[in-house]
């Protein structure tokens with residue numbers, strides 16, 4: 001067990017009067033145990049109790065060696081794991097349940113009055129996971145270092161011969177060569193007007209002279225995600241497009257400049273949004289400014305106009321303003337940033353100068 005992480009969660013459980021909890025998200029189980037187990041539809045549940053009890057209910061199909069400090073409770077496909085769980089849970093106390101635990105498991109527990117009450121336990125874990133510890137910060141830096149180098153290489157690969165889809169295949173190979181364990185999300189490669197859709201599905205389009213090209217890409221390294229976006233131009237760039245690019249870059253830099261402990265997420269969003277709004281493009285910046293990231297590419301907590309929470313040292317999130325002009329162009333520039341004791345450290349080092357690929 002990662003004892004310090006567990007202690008933070010147990011303290012918060014005490015504070016919120018949730019004495020016991022079921023954790024089922026593979027990412028949260030990994031966070032606490034260092035083991036990544038993908039159970040599919042089978043029940044995998046870590047039970048923790050503020051009295052020190054820790055049990056992992058796990059199907060025999062998943063070979064896991066001992067986890068220090070946790071009792072492993074194995075079941076077979078022919079067993080009824082809910083019955084086992086009912087013997088573990090203290091029915092006189094409230095039970096925190098993972099937000100994504102399948103309803104059919106939860107309903108059975110509720111029908112059998114397995115606890116004195118059922119509450120969503122995930123906010124406690126999500127909020128703990130928002131603040132990365134030293135080990136996680138190093139892993140996030142390593143992951144982003146790979147992403148920087150993938151970005152450099154993929155931009156060089158750009159060619160009129162390759163469709164967006166082909167570029168995604170090339171990206172898979174580059175990540176593998178650079179030591180990543182795959183994508184952290186389905187990459188977005190978008191040429192020209194396709195980039196005006198912020199979530200464009202890469203298709204058979206080919207790049208043409210004068211196109212803008214969005215690369216929104218990320219990999220996983222030792223279970224930690226990277227995520228970065230750059231917009232480049234192919235062969236040439238018009239003055240109008242250059243102006244849009246410079247505006248988005250200014251929004252990105254202004255928002256990053258704002259980041260330090262105590263600033264609210266909504267203030268960071270506003271810093272980016274003001275730059276774009278003041279230039280008259282406000283309605284074309286259609287999404288939030290960023291999201292937390294870590295073991296999952298979208299961790300809990302976003303950089304948006306409605307999140308009034310303050311940022312704190314150890315948080316890592318994206319800053320990714322964009323401008324999307326339908327039928328014409330999309331520009332997005334995204335970096336991951338780490339909140340430090342005194343300010344901010346940008347995890348992505350790849351240049352934001354305007355690049356024209358020749």
Ligand SMILES: [Mn+2]
Pocket residue numbers: 227228291318320334
């Ligand atoms: Mn992102």
